[in-house]
Amino acid sequence: MSFFKNGVSKLYHRLYLHGNIEVPLTHKFSVVPSFLFLNQGPSDQLLFGFNNKWYFKSLHPSFAQLGFFAKTTDNYNGRAINVYVLSATVQLHSFLWGFSVDRFQEIESYAYEFSVGYTFGMND
Numbered sequence: 001m002s003f004f005k006n007g008v009s010k011l012y013h014r015l016y017l018h019g020n021i022e023v024p025l026t027h028k029f030s031v032v033p034s035f036l037f038l039n040q041g042p043s044d045q046l047l048f049g050f051n052n053k054w055y056f057k058s059l060h061p062s063f064a065q066l067g068f069f070a071k072t073t074d075n076y077n078g079r080a081i082n083v084y085v086l087s088a089t090v091q092l093h094s095f096l097w098g099f100s101v102d103r104f105q106e107i108e109s110y111a112y113e114f115s116v117g118y119t120f121g122m123n124d
Contacts (some may be wrong), residue, residue, distance in 0.1 A: 012041030027058040032065070045073040049085070061119075064090045071102075081106055094119045 020034030032051040049069030056062045069085040087100035096117035
């Protein structure tokens with residue numbers, strides 16, 4: 001099955017590079033810079049930024065974090081799009097809740113994302 005009239009479409013290789021590092025500044029606070037680079041054929045996307053992470057107890061699994069990220073990519077006609085992201089996350093024991101808002105600069109619009117998570121086997 002194909003959505004193209006000729007039934008054939010070239011599928012480019014996909015490349016993902018990502019990383020982060022948590023830098024503890026005190027026993028209850030750390031900074032987490034991170035990046036994500038995506039490439040598939042002629043399309044590139046780069047996301048970079050940092051989270052500020054506060055532990056409720058010294059390096060305990062429960063935490064709250066706030067982050068700011070910037071993303072740059074090209075849209076379908078090759079024009080650059082810049083996106084700014086503000087995120088917030090809270091983890092209490094094995095449960096995680098998150099929210100982020102993306103600001104698309106060129107088209108002056110927003111996107112919202114909610115997330116939930118659970119970690120199995122976490123020892124408190």
